[in-house]
Amino acid sequence: MNEKDMERYYTEEHEWVMPIGDDKVRLGITEYAAKELGDVVYVELPEIAAHVSAGDEIGTIESTKSASVIFSPVSGKVVLVNEELEDAPELVNEGPLNEGWMSEVLLSDSSELADLLTQEEYDNLVGKLEEDDEEAENEEE
Template identity: 50%
Template sequence: MSDIPTDLKYIETHQWVRVSDDGTATVGITDFAQEQLGDVVYIGVPDLGVTVNGGEEAGVAESVKSASDVFSPVTGEVIVVNEALEDEPEKVNEDPYGDGWLFKVKLVDQGELDGLMDATAYAEHVAAEG
C-alpha cells in the first residue's frame, strides 16, 4: 500500500496539498502516483507569478515509462517552485511528500480545501483504481 500522510488533502489525479498557517499551499504528487510513473526523469512546474486553478493542469511529470499531467489541487499564485527538481527529478520518487514537492502557491480560498479528499477518502480512491 502506498504511503498516504493524514495531514494532507488529495485530489483524484493523485496530487496532494499541505497548507501552512500563513496560507501557503505546497503541492506535490502522491507516493501512489510516483510508483505508477516509475523513474521520474523530468518535472515541469508552472512559472513564478502565474495563477493556477484548482483541478486544472499546472505541470507535467515525465518518467522512463510515460508522461502525466500534474494538476493543482487549489487555486493560487505560484510563489515558489522546487528548483532542485530541475537537476534531481528523482527526488519525486525518493521523497514525494518531502524534498520532492513541486511548487507552492498563495492560497486564494481556504474553503477550497473542504472539497478535497482526506487521507481515508484518498486511500479508498486508490484502492478502487487498483
C-alpha cells in the same frame, strides 16, 4: 510538528496539498502516482507568480514509462517552486511527500480545501485502485 505529521488533502488525480500556514500550501504528487509513473526523468514546474485555478494544468512529469500532466488542486498564486527537481527529478520517486514536492501556492480561496479528499478518503481510493489492478493481473494469468 514535522512534515509527516501535517495534514494533507488529496485529489482523485493523485496530487496532494499540505497547508503550511498563512493561506499557503505545498503541492506534489502522491506515492501511488510516483510508483505508477516509474522512474521520473523530467519535471516541468509552473512559473513563479503565475495565477492558477483549481483544475488548471500547472506542469508535467516525464518518466521512463510515460508523461503525465500535473493539475493544481487549488486556486491561487504560485510563490515558490522546488528548483531542486530540475537537476534531480528522481526526488519525486525518492520522497514524493517530502523532498519531491513541486510548488507552493498562496491560496485565493482556502475553502477549496474542503472539496479535496481526506487522508482516509484517498487511502480508500488507492485501496480500490490496487484491488482493481490485482484483479486485472489475475485475469491475465
